Every structure is written in structure tokens, then in C-alpha cells.
Amino acid sequence: MSAPAVKLGGPAPHEDRALLEANLSLVAEREGQLYQRVYAIMFRDHPEADQLFLQYGEERQAEMLSETFTSVFDLLDGESWTPGHVQAMGERHRHGYVVRDEMYAWFSDAIVAALREVSGDAWTAATEAAWERALDAVNALMTGRG
Numbered sequence: 727m728s729a730p731a732v733k734l735g736g737p738a739p740h741e742d743r744a745l746l747e748a749n750l751s752l753v754a755e756r757e758g759q760l761y762q763r764v765y766a767i768m769f770r771d772h773p774e775a776d777q778l779f780l781q782y783g784e785e786r787q788a789e790m791l792s793e794t795f796t797s798v799f800d801l802l803d804g805e806s807w808t809p810g811h812v813q814a815m816g817e818r819h820r821h822g823y824v825v826r827d828e829m830y831a832w833f834s835d836a837i838v839a840a841l842r843e844v845s846g847d848a849w850t851a852a853t854e855a856a857w858e859r860a861l862d863a864v865n866a867l868m869t870g871r872g
């Protein structure tokens with residue numbers, strides 16, 4: 727008998743993927759500039775993050791968010807090169823930009839808050855839980871926990 731593909735205690739990754747993909751395409755239709763909301767929320771709640779970007783540059787903020795979403799989907803798809811790629815980005819953040827581990831929750835919380843805001847009535851507890859699981863997995867690799 728083969729091992730079950732689904733981990734006990736949580737939804738299957740493909741269910742998370744479908745939820746996240748549907749939510750992101752809805753949000754993209756409603757808000758072309760999601761990244762502006764994400765950073766406005768993170769900088770409002772954590773002015774220290776604002777200072778960091780003033781110091782190291784703001785040009786790559788949109789790329790940072792799109793890399794996060796790409797990493798989420800590539801991890802759910804089990805792309806074998808993704809963990810190494812994300813760990814290397816984490817190393818650059820730790821040593822290049824002096825990003826501390828606790829700052830990753832600042833970014834994920836702002837992403838979830840911006841998505842919730844734009845989704846309106848389409849936001850569900852299942853969507854929120856799926857984003858939290860997916861972003862935690864990326865953060866674990868960025869900080870060397872994964």
C-alpha cells in the first residue's frame with residue numbers, strides 16, 4: 727500500500743493552491759497595485775521597516791512581493807529548486823539587508839491584511855488559513871528554519 731499523499735491534520739496542498747490562486751486573481755482584478763497596500767500597511771504598523779527600505783532602496787518592493795507569491799506556488803507545486811532559491815534569498819536578507827527573523831511576520835501580516843481588505847466579502851477563514859500556512863512555509867526557509 728502506498729503512503730497517503732495528504733498530510734493528516736490539514737488540507738491537501740492542491741486545495742490550498744486552488745484557494746490561493748482564486749483569491750490572488752480576484753485581488754489582481756480589483757487592485758492592480760496590491761504591493762502599494764502591502765507596504766503602506768507594513769510601514770504604518772512597523773516604521774522600522776520603512777527606515778530599512780529608505781536605507782537599502784525601494785526600487786525592488788514590487789519584485790519582493792511577486793517573488794514571495796512565486797515562492798508560495800512553487801513550494802506548493804513541489805518544485806525541487808525552490809527551497810535552495812528561497813534559502814539563498816534569506817541569506818542575502820540576513821547579511822545584506824540586516825533583516826531580523828521577526829520582521830518576516832511583519833511582511834506576512836501586511837500581505838494577509840492587504841489581501842483581506844481588497845477581497846471584501848470573498849475573504850473566508852479557509853483562505854486566510856491557507857495564506858498563513860503558505861507564507862509560514864516561505865518564512866521558515868527565509869529564516870533558515872525550513
Ligand code: HEM
Pocket residue numbers: 775778779782783784785786787789790791793794797815818819823825829830831832833864865868
Ligand atoms: C518572504 C519574504 C521575502 C521575500 C521572498 C523577499 C524577496 C526579496 C527580493 C527578491 C529582493 C530583491 C533583492 C534580492 O533578491 O536579494 C528583496 C530585497 C529587499 N528586501 Fe526582501 N523579501 C522578503 C522579506 C523581507 C522583509 C521581511 C524585509 C524587511 C522588513 C525585507 C527587506 C528587503 C530590503 C531592504 C531589500 C532591498 C531593496 C532594494 O534593494 O531596493 N524583505 N527582497
